[in-house]
Amino acid sequence: MDRSIHIDQDTLAVFALGALEPRESRRVGMHLDQCERCRANLKGFKAAADGLLHSAPPVEPPARLRANIIAQISKAQPARRTSWWQRLTNLPLAPIALGLSAILLALNVGLWLQVQEVQQLEAQLLAQVNEDRIAQGLYAYPDVHRVLIEGENVYGSAIYEEYLRFAVLYVWGLEPLPEGQIYQVWLIEPDGDRVSGGLIDVEAGEEFIQAVVRAPAMIKGFDGIGVTVEPAGGSDQPTGVKVLGVDL
Amino acid sequence: MLDSDDIISAIVKGYSSFDEAELTLLVAEGDRQAFLTLYDRFASRVYGLALKMLGDPMLAEEVSQESFMRLWHRAETYRPDRGAFSTWILTITRRVVIDRLRKQSRQPEIAMSIDEHSWHEPPDPDSTSESNRWRTLRFLLDELPEEQREVVELAYFHGLSQRQIAEHTRAPLGTVKTRARLGLEKLRQAWFEGSRSDDE
Numbered sequence A: 001m002d003r004s005i006h007i008d009q010d011t012l013a014v015f016a017l018g019a020l021e022p023r024e025s026r027r028v029g030m031h032l033d034q035c036e037r038c039r040a041n042l043k044g045f046k047a048a049a050d051g052l053l054h055s056a057p058p059v060e061p062p063a064r065l066r067a068n069i070i071a072q073i074s075k076a077q078p079a080r081r082t083s084w085w086q087r088l089t090n091l092p093l094a095p096i097a098l099g100l101s102a103i104l105l106a107l108n109v110g111l112w113l114q115v116q117e118v119q120q121l122e123a124q125l126l127a128q129v130n131e132d133r134i135a136q137g138l139y140a141y142p143d144v145h146r147v148l149i150e151g152e153n154v155y156g157s158a159i160y161e162e163y164l165r166f167a168v169l170y171v172w173g174l175e176p177l178p179e180g181q182i183y184q185v186w187l188i189e190p191d192g193d194r195v196s197g198g199l200i201d202v203e204a205g206e207e208f209i210q211a212v213v214r215a216p217a218m219i220k221g222f223d224g225i226g227v228t229v230e231p232a233g234g235s236d237q238p239t240g241v242k243v244l245g246v247d248l
Numbered sequence B: 001m002l003d004s005d006d007i008i009s010a011i012v013k014g015y016s017s018f019d020e021a022e023l024t025l026l027v028a029e030g031d032r033q034a035f036l037t038l039y040d041r042f043a044s045r046v047y048g049l050a051l052k053m054l055g056d057p058m059l060a061e062e063v064s065q066e067s068f069m070r071l072w073h074r075a076e077t078y079r080p081d082r083g084a085f086s087t088w089i090l091t092i093t094r095r096v097v098i099d100r101l102r103k104q105s106r107q108p109e110i111a112m113s114i115d116e117h118s119w120h121e122p123p124d125p126d127s128t129s130e131s132n133r134w135r136t137l138r139f140l141l142d143e144l145p146e147e148q149r150e151v152v153e154l155a156y157f158h159g160l161s162q163r164q165i166a167e168h169t170r171a172p173l174g175t176v177k178t179r180a181r182l183g184l185e186k187l188r189q190a191w192f193e194g195s196r197s198d199d200e
């Protein structure tokens, strides 16, 4: 390339501001594509120009803007999968949290009930929620997956929504462990790798535990969940005996 | 052992703990919650810029809506390695505004700077230490000599070409270009001095 025709500083500044006429802009762009020196010269101008984007003071837009955008994105992609959680987002959070609290509270009340009874209770609750219209989004609650837990002396279920980054385990029958040991949850990746989903400490007298398994990615990216017995503090990879498993 | 409060807070807080790169990935998959999280984080910046450029609240609202719809449809084009999300979404906003201005005035189309490419790593305007500096930049712009500020603003915020600015300000083209350079150089200098004093 002809080094004698580098782009002068004035022109680079105007280019960074986007104010060159199209033909000149194309000429400069082509030169920049091939010339490191001019690219380096442009750098500071471009950084200053980018800074201008941030020089406008933030102004709160009218609330209807958000509503209009929500309406538009709902129309925009009808074919896209929307989960119950995504549908919930149109609604104010407080009532949703209230609705979920009600269900979770009821699940706690259901501590002594068998799985079947809990399910019935949940169905009743859902019916109430629907009637109340407290949280319309919970209409979609059945989209949440429930799978049974498999284990020797434990039973219960795991509840998850594919697009969330956590699942909830409801387990009966996990024995308290001797000191120095703890239950550790593992998320099983399709290639068989395990990543920790957290620890579960079961205290004496606790027949039922409810634990949130935190995943590093959306649950739909995992094949299963397992729980093993590990040294207190947890392990990097499972080392102890497996006490339960869940196929997602 | 986690109780129901943890679950609720995970649900309520969940997305707000994600950074913009994670959120745009989710938006690209059609995740509306991620999209609205980004909206809530950046709506006032987008609307503020549109309002500054257009001076008309109704138009600024339309432009903001269009900018966020572009985010919804084209989230996958955001590249975190090329700069902060805020710069990306504000660049989109500026482009939408300037498209409108140019359509309205039936001006010949003017090529847009180099928004698509990026040959530098702009500092992250959203990190705490940087945000003050960007705010400083806002004041520095006001402090530029009037004729330099005018050129910078007409070009960057009103989408005029260098020749249109020359006409508008009745200055020779060469003078306009020099003012553009001086203006940006001052902003850049102030920026880097800011960086140095911050590091000390």
Ligand SMILES: [Zn+2]
Residues within 6 Å of the ligand: A005, A006, A007, A031, A035, A036, A037, A038, A039
């Ligand atoms: Zn060159």
